[in-house]
Amino acid sequence: MSLTTERPTSTPTARLRPAKLPTGPGTIGWLGPVLALLLVGVAVLVGQDAWVRLQGGSTTWLGTATSALDGLAPTAAVAAVGVVVALVGLWFVVAALEPRTRDALPLGGTSGAHLRTADVARLASGAADQVDGVLRTRSSAGRRSVTVDVTTTAARGGAGGGVDGVADRVRTSVEHALRALETPPRVKVRTTAPKGDDQ
Amino acid sequence: MSRTVLGFDRLVAFVLGLVLVAAGAGAAAWGLGQLTRVWAGAPQAVSTAAAGDVYGRSWWPGAAAAAAVVLALLGLWWLFAHVPRRSTGPLRLTGSDRSGALAVDGSSAAAAAADVLAEVPGVRSASGRVVSDRGQLVAEIDVTAEPDADLAEVAAAVDATGAQLAQVIGRDDLRGRVAVRVARRQRQGSRVR
Known part of the structure; x- marks a missing residue:
């Protein structure tokens, strides 16, 4: 087997067909293991009860919890606990029905390369950082748009187009950096002056 | 999972x-x-x-x-059951018959492809393996790029390397998935100022 770093000089006869884009499981991805752990916890509770009683004892976690509930009368506190339990249940139902998360953006090409939205945001920040007049950047990205927050040293109406000029150059730089994506997201640029600056 | x-x-x-x-x-x-x-x-x-x-x-x-x-x-x-088990054994190649089986270690080939990608300017590191995913045989390569990497250049390198990998493994049912991750910060000294 040999793979070389040289680019093929002619169109390769084989090509790697892209796999399905990855999707995330969403909330159920961590809720499932937590529910499994809870089941193990229930097993421990029941097991402790069995162990203590088989040893001749009678004070168990399960028995204590059951006794604590004995004689409980209807109060506003019980109603509040009930509301919380119902809300947790509702959240479980929503998590169970929630669709899988899709945050991958395919790169143009044939090999199934993709970036996740968080990586698109980092790439946008990396491109914006290279523009003159940019002090700091922070970016966030979805599948359709990327927002770049830029802290600039430029003055409003200053040389080189000032703040607006920096915003334009940042937008151009970010659009250039993301041009290889199959569907490049829309780029929004927001500029702010450094704190304590009157510009 | x-x-x-x-x-x-x-x-x-x-x-x-x-x-x-x-x-x-x-x-x-x-x-x-x-x-x-x-x-x-x-x-x-x-x-x-x-x-x-x-x-x-x-x-x-x-x-x-x-x-x-x-x-x-x-x-x-x-x-x-939540622990993922997606590994594949040696991949059987076309031409295998009763007289002998031809097989290739897909993950080694994918790892070699990742090594090639790691040499591309703007790429910090890369790793690769072949897994079974949702009924597909997938060459999975993770590429970590610098925040100022030229994405078009990375994409072109991925395509070229993917084609080479397809030729090396030689299975029609092989698919590719390259996750391009971007490092949070620029590596010190990798940028000329």
Whole structure:
């Protein structure tokens, strides 16, 4: 087997067909293991009860919890606990029905390369950082748009187009950096002056 | 984690959710004294005497021990089912017959492809393997790029390397998935100022 770093000089006869884009499981991805752990916890509770009683004892976690509930009368506190339990249940139902998360953006090409939205945001920040007049950047990205927050040293109406000029150059730089994506997201640029600056 | 396990997770969360909604709503209505509107015989106070009787029966400790073992095994199976198992063995190549089998270690080939990608300017590191994913044989390559990497150049390199990998493995059913991750910060000294 040999793979070389040289680019093929002619169109390769084989090509790697892209796999399905990855999707995330969403909330159920961590809720499932937590529910499994809870089941193990229930097993421990029941097991402790069995162990203590088989040893001749009678004070168990399960028995204590059951006794604590004995004689409980209807109060506003019980109603509040009930509301919380119902809300947790509702959240479980929503998590169970929630669709899988899709945050991958395919790169143009044939090999199934993709970036996740968080990586698109980092790439946008990396491109914006290279523009003159940019002090700091922070970016966030979805599948359709990327927002770049830029802290600039430029003055409003200053040389080189000032703040607006920096915003334009940042937008151009970010659009250039993301041009290889199959569907490049829309780029929004927001500029702010450094704190304590009157510009 | 397999789709079956995720489906089981969803089913359990859904059923448990419905039970909690019903129990919570019932407790809330009871706490506010409204439960008698739909259930005339609603108790005025909780009584756990029946549970206490069960705990006192001679068969209870044995039954509880058996239930604990079953629940623990079920819980542990469910928990460990979430650990992904996607590895594939050697890939059988076309041309294999009774006289001999031709096979290739797909993950080694994918790792070699990743090494090639790691040499591309703007790429910090890369790793590769062949896995079985959602019924597909997938060459999975993770590429970590610098924040100022030229994405078009990375994409071109990925295509070229992917084509070479397809030729090396020589299986029509092989698919590619290259996850391009971007490093949080520029590596010190990698940029000329």
